[in-house]
Amino acid sequence: DGTYRIFGQKIFITYGEHDFTDNIVHLVLARLPDAPAGTRGISLFLVPKFFVNDDGSLGARNDVFCSGLEHKLGIHASPTCTMIYGDGFQGAQPGAVGWLIGEENKGLACMFTMMNNARLAVGMQGVAVAETATQKAIAYANERRQGKASAYAGSGMAPIVHHPDVQRNLLTMKALTQIARSISYSCAHALDRARVGEGAAGAKWHDRASLLTPLAKAFSTDVGVEVASLGVQVHGGMGFIEETGAAALYRDARIAPIYEGTNGIQAIDLVSRKLPLGGGEHVHGYISELKAVAEAVRTSNIEGFGRTADNLDRALADLDEATRFLQKLLADGKADAAMAGATPYLRLISLAAGGAYLAQGGL
Numbered sequence: 001d002g003t004y005r006i007f008g009q010k011i012f013i014t015y016g017e018h019d020f021t022d023n024i025v026h027l028v029l030a031r032l033p034d035a036p037a038g039t040r041g042i043s044l045f046l047v048p049k050f051f052v053n054d055d056g057s058l059g060a061r062n063d064v065f066c067s068g069l070e071h072k073l074g075i076h077a078s079p080t081c082t083m084i085y086g087d088g089f090q091g092a093q094p095g096a097v098g099w100l101i102g103e104e105n106k107g108l109a110c111m112f113t114m115m116n117n118a119r120l121a122v123g124m125q126g127v128a129v130a131e132t133a134t135q136k137a138i139a140y141a142n143e144r145r146q147g148k149a150s151a152y153a154g155s156g157m158a159p160i161v162h163h164p165d166v167q168r169n170l171l172t173m174k175a176l177t178q179i180a181r182s183i184s185y186s187c188a189h190a191l192d193r194a195r196v197g198e199g200a201a202g203a204k205w206h207d208r209a210s211l212l213t214p215l216a217k218a219f220s221t222d223v224g225v226e227v228a229s230l231g232v233q234v235h236g237g238m239g240f241i242e243e244t245g246a247a248a249l250y251r252d253a254r255i256a257p258i259y260e261g262t263n264g265i266q267a268i269d270l271v272s273r274k275l276p277l278g279g280g281e282h283v284h285g286y287i288s289e290l291k292a293v294a295e296a297v298r299t300s301n302i303e304g305f306g307r308t309a310d311n312l313d314r315a316l317a318d319l320d321e322a323t324r325f326l327q328k329l330l331a332d333g334k335a336d337a338a339m340a341g342a343t344p345y346l347r348l349i350s351l352a353a354g355g356a357y358l359a360q361g362g363l
């Protein structure tokens with residue numbers, strides 16, 4: 001009748017079961033009996049919790065159930081469910097009824113449409129938690145008084161925001177958060193340009209979005225954890241106590257480098273699939289654009305930039321060298337050696353690009 005019966009179990013399904021909505025529609029990857037082995041044999045199905053009648057009202061319960069919830073380090077408000085499809089609880093004939101989305105055995109390609117969006121959204125989770133942690137830490141540092149500070153002219157003990165080491169923490173939080181935000185926005189900008197661009201211009205922006213997606217996901221979510229941890233530090237002992245909320249941010253931030261493809265997998269994607277884009281030239285075009293920012297900073301003669309142009313030059317020269325080194329390893333068939341450097345490389349390109357973006361903001 002055009003439907004399929006789905007059997008199996010899947011752990012780690014976010015909001016696999018809840019009662020916020022009348023119905024839940026699951027997108028399920030499953031294998032048909034005669035499917036080819038591996039990822040070429042995966043199809044995508046739509047599996048509703050309740051069937052929908054012709055008049056739009058809800059009908060019978062489908063054979064898909066949540067069998068348990070995980071106990072987690074963080075994101076306690078988000079139910080992480082184990083789902084069981086087709087164990088015969090419902091109706092005479094067991095099997096969760098599903099409808100095929102797209103073509104048979106093309107499910108992975110469909111899923112990547114969602115995955116790319118999800119990666120950007122999870123990257124924004126990193127930015128958001130970092131921003132929240134920064135705002136919270138700044139507010140606390142203005143309120144909490146401890147010790148004396150030469151920069152504080154008021155009476156009594158100084159608000160801790162006047163201590164240089166606290167300022168260092170706050171400025172690090174602010175800079176990392178702004179870099180993560182600027183990379184995410186650059187990626188979104190590239191996606192928009194790719195959507196409206198035609199021919200070579202469209203292709204260039206498509207490659208740019210592809211290059212920046214692993215940065216937007218991995219760097220931003222690493223920053224979420226790092227900045228949330230610094231936020232705990234700025235709160236001192238109160239950071240370790242639940243009532244300030246700093247600890248909850250730290251725990252909640254920790255999932256983002258893991259789900260929607262671990263950050264290690266993002267780094268592998270960057271080095272193995274994104275560095276070769278455009279015959280290996282796209283990334284060098286990008287680095288040239290960043291170098292142009294460094295040059296614009298140098299010639300601007302804006303005093304507040306200090307040694308920014310020199311620092312950017314050095315970072316971009318390192319990036320250039322590391323990029324060519326990894327590309328050579330790949331060309332020489334030394335993929336394992338290249339993969340061993342993938343995560344530090346993702347950090348390097350993100351910091352170098354982010355430094356240029358921040359400088360551009362000051363021009």
Ligand SMILES: Cc1cc2nc3c(=O)[nH]c(=O)nc-3n(C[C@H](O)[C@H](O)[C@H](O)COP(=O)(O)OP(=O)(O)OC[C@H]3O[C@@H](n4cnc5c(N)ncnc54)[C@H](O)[C@@H]3O)c2cc1C
Pocket residue numbers: 011012013014015072080255258259260261262263264265268
């Ligand atoms: C709270 C939570 C919610 C989730 N929600 C969903 C959801 O809604 N839907 C869903 O489908 N999934 C969901 N997941 C699953 C999540 O996407 C995976 O846990 C995540 O992608 C990592 O996969 P894994 O757990 O199998 O880790 P593994 O693949 O076992 O990875 C373990 C370690 O090995 C590394 N590694 C693995 N393979 C390689 C490789 N080839 N090369 C180098 N390093 C490698 C990883 O980077 C990682 O450090 C959720 C998970 C959690 C914890």
